[in-house]
Structure formats: structure tokens, C-alpha cells
Amino acid sequence: MSAETIQSRRAWLLSDRPASRLQARLGRAYVAWRRFSANRLALVGMLIIIALLVVAAFADVLAPYSPTVGDLKNARLLPPGAAHWFGTDDLGRDIYSRIVYGARWTLYVVILVAIIAAPIGLLVGTIAGYAGGWTDTILMRITDIFLAFPKLVLALAFVAALGPGIENAVLAIAITSWPPYARIARAETLTVRNSDYIKAVQLMGASPFRIVLRHIMPLCISSLIIRVTLDMAGIILTAAGLGFLGLGAQPPLPEWGAMIASGRRFILDQWWVAAAPGAAILIVSLGFNLLGDGLRDALDPRSGDQ
Amino acid sequence: MSGDTLLEVDDLRVTFPTRTGLVQAVRGVSFSLGRERLGIVGESGSGKSQTGRAIMGLTPPQAEVSAKKLAFDGIDLLSISPRERRALRGNRIAMILQDPKYSLDPVMTIGRQIVETLRTHEKVSKAEARERALAMLQAVQIRDPARVFDLYPHEVSGGMGQRAMIAMMLVTGPELMIADEPTSALDVTVQLDVLKILDKLVAERGMGLIFISHDLRLVSSFCDRVVVMYAGKVVEQIKASELRDAQHPYTRGLLNCMPRIGFERHPLPVLDRKPEWAA
Amino acid sequence: MTAFITVEGLEVVFDRFRALKGVSLEVREGESYGLVGESGSGKSTLLRAITGLAPVSAGTITVNGKTLGKTRDKAFYREVQMVFQDPYGSLHPRQTVDRLLQEPLAIHGIADGEKRIERALDEVGLGKGFRFRYAHQLSGGQRQRVAIARALILEPSILLLDEPTSALDASVQAEVLNLLEEVRRRRKLTFLMVSHDLAIITHMCERLMVMQNGEAVETLTASQLIGQRVSEDYTRNLLRASEGFVRA
Numbered sequence: 001m002s003a004e005t006i007q008s009r010r011a012w013l014l015s016d017r018p019a020s021r022l023q024a025r026l027g028r029a030y031v032a033w034r035r036f037s038a039n040r041l042a043l044v045g046m047l048i049i050i051a052l053l054v055v056a057a058f059a060d061v062l063a064p065y066s067p068t069v070g071d072l073k074n075a076r077l078l079p080p081g082a083a084h085w086f087g088t089d090d091l092g093r094d095i096y097s098r099i100v101y102g103a104r105w106t107l108y109v110v111i112l113v114a115i116i117a118a119p120i121g122l123l124v125g126t127i128a129g130y131a132g133g134w135t136d137t138i139l140m141r142i143t144d145i146f147l148a149f150p151k152l153v154l155a156l157a158f159v160a161a162l163g164p165g166i167e168n169a170v171l172a173i174a175i176t177s178w179p180p181y182a183r184i185a186r187a188e189t190l191t192v193r194n195s196d197y198i199k200a201v202q203l204m205g206a207s208p209f210r211i212v213l214r215h216i217m218p219l220c221i222s223s224l225i226i227r228v229t230l231d232m233a234g235i236i237l238t239a240a241g242l243g244f245l246g247l248g249a250q251p252p253l254p255e256w257g258a259m260i261a262s263g264r265r266f267i268l269d270q271w272w273v274a275a276a277p278g279a280a281i282l283i284v285s286l287g288f289n290l291l292g293d294g295l296r297d298a299l300d301p302r303s304g305d306q
Numbered sequence: 307m308s309g310d311t312l313l314e315v316d317d318l319r320v321t322f323p324t325r326t327g328l329v330q331a332v333r334g335v336s337f338s339l340g341r342e343r344l345g346i347v348g349e350s351g352s353g354k355s356q357t358g359r360a361i362m363g364l365t366p367p368q369a370e371v372s373a374k375k376l377a378f379d380g381i382d383l384l385s386i387s388p389r390e391r392r393a394l395r396g397n398r399i400a401m402i403l404q405d406p407k408y409s410l411d412p413v414m415t416i417g418r419q420i421v422e423t424l425r426t427h428e429k430v431s432k433a434e435a436r437e438r439a440l441a442m443l444q445a446v447q448i449r450d451p452a453r454v455f456d457l458y459p460h461e462v463s464g465g466m467g468q469r470a471m472i473a474m475m476l477v478t479g480p481e482l483m484i485a486d487e488p489t490s491a492l493d494v495t496v497q498l499d500v501l502k503i504l505d506k507l508v509a510e511r512g513m514g515l516i517f518i519s520h521d522l523r524l525v526s527s528f529c530d531r532v533v534v535m536y537a538g539k540v541v542e543q544i545k546a547s548e549l550r551d552a553q554h555p556y557t558r559g560l561l562n563c564m565p566r567i568g569f570e571r572h573p574l575p576v577l578d579r580k581p582e583w584a585a
Numbered sequence: 586m587t588a589f590i591t592v593e594g595l596e597v598v599f600d601r602f603r604a605l606k607g608v609s610l611e612v613r614e615g616e617s618y619g620l621v622g623e624s625g626s627g628k629s630t631l632l633r634a635i636t637g638l639a640p641v642s643a644g645t646i647t648v649n650g651k652t653l654g655k656t657r658d659k660a661f662y663r664e665v666q667m668v669f670q671d672p673y674g675s676l677h678p679r680q681t682v683d684r685l686l687q688e689p690l691a692i693h694g695i696a697d698g699e700k701r702i703e704r705a706l707d708e709v710g711l712g713k714g715f716r717f718r719y720a721h722q723l724s725g726g727q728r729q730r731v732a733i734a735r736a737l738i739l740e741p742s743i744l745l746l747d748e749p750t751s752a753l754d755a756s757v758q759a760e761v762l763n764l765l766e767e768v769r770r771r772r773k774l775t776f777l778m779v780s781h782d783l784a785i786i787t788h789m790c791e792r793l794m795v796m797q798n799g800e801a802v803e804t805l806t807a808s809q810l811i812g813q814r815v816s817e818d819y820t821r822n823l824l825r826a827s828e829g830f831v832r833a
Contacts, residue, residue, distance in 0.1 A: 017722075024683075024719065196674040197677040200735065203636055204693075493624055522755070560755055563758070565788035
């Protein structure tokens with residue numbers, strides 16, 4: 001592509017008078033992207049998350065060994081080396097392969113929690129904020145009840161009731177992580193609900209349902225995306241915590257938290273067994289945090305319309 | 307009216323950096339001010355407020371102010387230190403903004419704010435400061451100064467708040483007052499009361515006043531001279547009394563396009579903006 | 586001609602504050618009626634009470650023969666539309682002009698959307714080039730034109746105007762006032778217009794009501810006001826204030 005076409009494409013995207021719906025939308029996205037990409041650390045965060053996605057997608061290709069079947073006879077607790085980059089664990093499994101496959105489980109947990117918790121929070125928060133009165137009071141008191149317990153303790157209680165396993169861990173984390181989203185969505189709703197543009201839609205004869213869904217929710221989504229991204233690290237840690245306590249992923253699943261738990265027993269002599277998954281959790285959490293910070297700058301509705 | 311020159315502005319420029327490059331909000335404004343009332347009129351984006359802020363030294367830090375000359379009473383405002391600038395501000399040059407709600411400190415009583423202003427600029431005892439603050443509140447025709455002295459800004463009406471703001475600004479006895487849309491947030495009847503007070507104080511104290519507004523008719527009825535701004539430039543300077551004979555089509559258009567009681571014109575004449583006005 | 590909008594003994598109370606204290610008025614079909622007053626006079630509250638945005642505690646509102654209850658149905662909003670004061674606050678920040686204009690059509694299930702949007706944009710003097718812009722890509726006057734287009738797209742017979750030009754520059758104000766007069770003539774609309782500016786009201790309206798502290802001060806025709814034939818001191822004060830500053 002020559003410099004000229006790039007230049008004209010940029011002008012097309014930044015045009016003050018878009019000629020189609022698509023151009024308007026792309027232009028908006030481009031402005032957000034420019035703001036996002038101006039933040040170096042956010043780009044680093046995004047690269048980490050992209051790397052996580054790639055690793056998860058191509059785990060079969062990237063992992064040299066099976067994540068679940070080890071060589072008990074010859075390869076127990078080997079230190080990092082050429083054959084096993086991150087060493088092996090007590091069952092002779094290659095830790096590098098386990099971490100690569102573990103990326104899938106980490107993504108699985110994070111995405112499922114986000115898909116379950118964020119819409120619940122959004123719905124509860126916007127409805128409470130827009131309806132006000134009794135609806136608001138009831139919904140917010142329920143939210144408060146959930147917020148009153150420490151997250152991990154509540155998740156523990158749920159998993160204990162539902163039975164251990166990674167699906168139940170996801171469910172438990174989702175159940176405990178929606179209340180903050182509801183709070184954010186409600187606060188955001190309260191600031192826009194009395195604005196003239198919402199009144200104008202009311203005067204069109206729109207139903208409350210339509211107003212919440214089509215006019216209020218889109219305004220709450222960017223703050224919510226930011227918050228969810230920032231929470232991803234927390235979700236990973238909670239999942240790891242549950243895994244560590246034996247209530248999340250069950251052996252032999254290569255879930256990072258569970259891997260740390262099993263490495264705990266020989267942490268002093270064979271440090272790499274726990275350190276490698278620990279580092280993986282650290283890096284991915286950091287990635288999500290950096291990404292979230294960048295998104296906040298790029299999407300924050302308070303930072304002006306452009 | 308205009309005796310010695312109080313303020314001299316020559317080729318004032320204010321430039322803002324934006325994503326798409328530099329934007330000049332003020333593009334070479336020149337005028338001088340004696341002890342008189344000068345109106346700066348323009349529509350939004352004409353650079354009138356940025357002109358006032360640049361004189362006051364309140365331009366946002368990312369913007370750049372330059373001028374061939376920007377002198378207050380012989381002091382070159384662009385070469386003195388920020389510290390000296392601060393000492394001038396509030397003491398010898400004062401500014402009133404549009405909405406008292408945002409320019410008064412909400413958690414401090416009105417009286418204390420006036421006293422603080424006075425005591426930052428002059429060495430006076432607390433008792434004397436209070437005395438002078440009360441006198442100042444009286445001067446802006448607040449009926450019960452002692453009561454208003456102990457009120458918080460949110461406890462008074464808009465007109466009262468703006469009077470308190472004027473009192474606070476005038477208590478140090480400034481020589482130059484910049485009023486940026488001082489009455490636009492007020493009801494019409496209150497607006498005139500506030501203007502009357504401002505007019506009287508300016509006349510009594512022999513101050514120079516720069517009155518920035520979008521309302522050409524109001525400015526022309528209040529000021530001695532009017533500077534009309536368009537797109538960051540001065541398009542016309544004219545005596546308020548001769549406004550009817552304004553030459554520039556923009557000035558004439560602005561005067562014409564407002565509905566007036568007793569002058570039926572349907573449709574209203576509209577401004578036909580010419581690109582060369584901004585050139 | 587018969588009364589098109591009738592308001593009788595209207596009371597509005599917000600948290601014990603009586604914003605309207607028994608106000609009555611009659612607007613005829615095709616008429617342009619003005620409400621003048623300073624802040625707190627209840628003039629905007631009156632408009633909002635008609636649209637159902639302010640809680641009515643007593644009194645009745647009748648529009649085109651139908652007495653309004655607590656809620657308004659969709660048919661009401663096809664008859665009555667409103668233009669808000671602040672063009673910077675009345676357009677959704679995340680929607681294009683196209684989306685804004687489509688919304689009322691979608692709500693009312695109107696089929697010929699494309700045509701109506703193009704016609705509405707033409708009518709307010711914006712044209713197709715503005716269709717896919719966001720509010721932040723428009724000037725104040727353009728925003729207010731979009732707001733007018735949005736109000737007109739349902740083809741109402743009554744337009745409620747809440748200080749439609751007070752946030753605009755004088756030259757833009759003239760353009761918007763001219764536009765409003767033009768659409769009124771073309772579509773034979775009934776206007777109920779609120780302003781603090783007597784000159785605008787006398788320019789736009791045939792009859793007007795002066796309000797103060799939630800009550801009606803007096804009802805006048807525009808020519809009575811122009812001829813200074815007013816009976817209340819308050820109105821006289823307002824008239825004097827609109828002349829500008831007079832040095833004693």
C-alpha cells in the first residue's frame with residue numbers, strides 16, 4: 001500500500017461527514033483505536049492477550065508432550081532443560097505442555113465468567129437505575145447481599161454446594177462477580193436517565209424496555225467492558241485459588257491454579273513446578289490489567305465524545 | 307473617559323495543540339484600554355473568552371500565548387514570572403465568570419472567601435478584613451450583609467451569588483476588571499440589577515472594564531466602546547453610540563438578526579457568512 | 586375556532602415544591618402560543634406536564650378533545666412532539682443522525698422510513714450529507730435542526746418548544762426561528778413555545794401568557810404587548826428589561 005492510499009483511507013475514516021452507516025461506525029472505531037494505540041503499555045497488554053489466544057488455539061501444535069500423560073519412569077521432577085523447557089512435575093508430565101494446554105482452561109474460565117456475569121450485572125443495574133423506586137431497592141439490596149461476602153468465601157460455598165469441578169467453579173465465580181457490574185451499570189444509568197436525550201425517546205412513545213435496551217445499555221457497555229477486563233486478572237486468580245483448594249479443575253486437567261497446588265508439596269526442592277504456572281498467571285493477569293487501562297482511556301465516555 | 311492607557315494588547319495570539327494540528331483560537335487581536343468600559347462581542351468560537359483569559363493569565367497550560375505586546379500599566383505580562391503574575395491577578399486585575407455556582411468555593415462561606423481573597427493580597431487584620439468584606443457586600447447592594455456573610459454559595463440565588471462574586475473581586479480594589487458573560491446565567495430583571503451595580507462601582511472607582519459577551523445589544527447599551535470579534539480576529543472596533551453606523555457586514559448582521567419588540571420581520575434576516583471575514 | 590389544547594387548574598408538585606399553582610390556558614388549532622417568564626416561573630414545567638414528564642397532582646389537560654390521564658399512549662406522541670432547550674443534551678451521544686431519526690419510526694412501526702428521513706433532513710435544511718454524523722460532529726444550530734427533524738418525523742400536529750434557541754448564537758437563533766416559522770406554515774402546526782425572551786415570543790407567537798412563580802400573571806396578544814398595553818407591573822418590568830441596559 002502506498003503512503004497515499006493510507007493517507008486517503010485515514011481521511012475517509014476521520015471524515016466529518018460520513019456517507020454511510022458503515023463509515024460512521026468504522027470512523028468511530030478508528031478514533032478509539034488511535035487513542036488506545038497511543039498507550040504503549042496497553043499495546044503490550046493486548047499483545048499478551050493475543051499471545052494467550054494464539055497459544056490456546058494452537059496448543060496441539062505448540063505442546064511437544066501430552067499434558068495429562070507423563071513418563072513416570074524416567075521423567076519425574078526434572079529441572080528445566082532442553083528436553084523439558086519448564087521441567088516436569090511429580091507425575092513426569094512436561095510442565096511447558098501443561099501450561100500451553102492450561103491456557104485453554106484459563107480462557108475458558110475467563111470468557112465464560114464474563115459472558116455470564118457481565119450481562120446479569122448490566123441487566124440488573126440498568127433496570128434498577130432506570131425503574132427506580134421499589135424495583136431499585138429490591139435489586140440493589142440483593143446486590144448488597146452478594147457484595148457483603150468476600151468473593152472467594154462465597155465462591156467456596158457455592159462450589160461446596162454444587163460439587164467441585166471447573167464448570168461449577170465458573171458458575172460460582174460468575175455468581176459472585178456480577179454485583180460490582182450491577183453497581184457500575186446502575187450508577188451510569190442514573191447519570192443518563194434524566195438527560196434530555198432519554199426524555200426525547202420517552203416522548204417518542206418508546207417502552208421502558210426499549211429505552212433500557214437500546215438507549216441506556218449502549219452507554220453503560222464501555223464502562224462495563226473496562227471493568228470486566230480489569231476484573232479478568234481477579235477471575236483468573238479466583239479460579240486458580242479454587243483450583244489450588246481442590247475445588248476447581250480436577251486432576252489431571254492442566255489448570256494453572258491446580259498446577260500450583262500440586263507443586264506446593266515440593267516448592268523448596270523443585271521450585272519450577274509451582275513457579276511456571278505462577279508466572280503464567282502473573283503475565284496473563286498483567287496483560288488483562290494493562291489492556292483494561294488502555295480501554296479505559298480509549299472508551300471512557302467521560303473523556304469526551306471524540 | 308479614556309485617560310491614560312491601562313492595558314495594551316498588540317497582536318495577541320492563543321494557539322491550542324489538537325490531534326489534527328495547531329488551532330489558533332485568537333489570531334492577532336489588538337486593542338488598548340483606558341479607564342473605560344470596553345465590550346468584546348462575538349459568537350461562540352470567536353475567541354472572545356480566550357482573549358480575556360490570556361490577559362488574565364488563565365490560558366490552559368497546553369496552549370501557547372504570544373503577543374507583540376501585552377502590557378498592563380507598563381508591566382509586560384508575558385515576561386514576568388508566574389509568581390508576579392499571580393500577585394497581579396486578583397489584586398490589580400480581577401475577573402468575573404459566567405456562573406457564580408462554579409466560581410465560588412462551595413464549602414466555604416461567602417464572607418470567608420472574600421476575607422481570604424483580601425488577606426492573600428494585603429496585610430490586614432482579621433477584624434479589618436471582615437469590616438471591609440461587609441462594606442463590600444453592602445456596596446453590591448446586598449441588603450443584609452451580615453447574614454449573607456455567613457451563607458454558603460448554594461444557599462443564595464444566582465443573582466445574589468453573582469453579586470457576592472463581584473464583591474469578592476472588587477474587595478482588593480483592582481484597576482482592571484474582566485467580566486466574561488457576567489450576567490448570562492441570570493434572569494433578565496436580575497441581570498439589569500447586577501449590571502447597574504457593576505456600572506456604578508466601575509464609575510466610582512475609575513476602573514477599566516472589559517465586558518465579554520455574546521449579546522451585542524446588551525454590550526452596546528453598557529459599554530463605551532465595542533470590539534467585535536469573528537473567528538479569532540477583530541473585525542471592527544466602534545464607539546457604542548455609533549453602533550448603528552457599523553461598517554462591517556458581520557456587525558450589522560449580528561445587530562439585525564435578533565428579533566425586536568415592535569419590529570415585525572418575517573423571516574428574520576440571517577447572517578450570510580463570508581469566508582473573507584475570517585481571512 | 587375551538588380550543589386545541591386546554592389546560593385547567595393545573596398543579597404540579599415536586600417533593601412538596603409547588604412548581605405550578607393552578608394554571609389554565611387555551612390554545613387554538615393552528616395557533617402559536619407563547620409562555621414567558623423567568624427561571625422558576627413554571628413555564629417549562631407546564632410543557633413537561635403536557636407531555637407526561639412532570640407529575641400532575643391536580644387539574645386537567647385536554648388535547649384535541651381527549652382528556653389526558655396519568656399515562657400517554659403512542660397515539661398521543663404522534664400528535665404532540667417536543668423540542669428541547671439544550672441541543673447538546675437532547676441528542677444521544679452514541680447515535681448517528683440516521684439512528685436518531687429511525688428510532689421514532691421504529692417505535693411506531695412506520696414503513697416508509699427511508700423517504701421520511703430524507704424528507705425530514707431536507708425540510709430542516711440539512712440534506713443527506715448529515716445523515717450519518719454523530720452529534721459531536723454537528724454545531725449547535727445543526728443539532729437543533731436534527732432535534733426539529735426528529736420531532737417532525739412522526740408528523741405531529743402540535744409542537745412544544747422549550748426555549749429552542751436560548752443555547753444558540755444570535756445569528757443561528759435567527760435561522761432556527763425562521764425554520765420553525767416555515768415548518769409551522771407548511772405543516773399547519775400548533776406551537777406552544779416557552780422562552781424567557783419577550784422579543785422572541787412576540788416574534789413567534791400570536792398570543793402569550795406571562796408567568797411568575799408557578800402562576801399566570803396575565804394573558805396578552807402579541808400586539809397588546811408591542812403596543813405596551815399591559816396591565817401588570819411584572820410584565821412592564823420584563824418589557825423594560827428587554828430593552829437592554831439604560832444608564833441612570
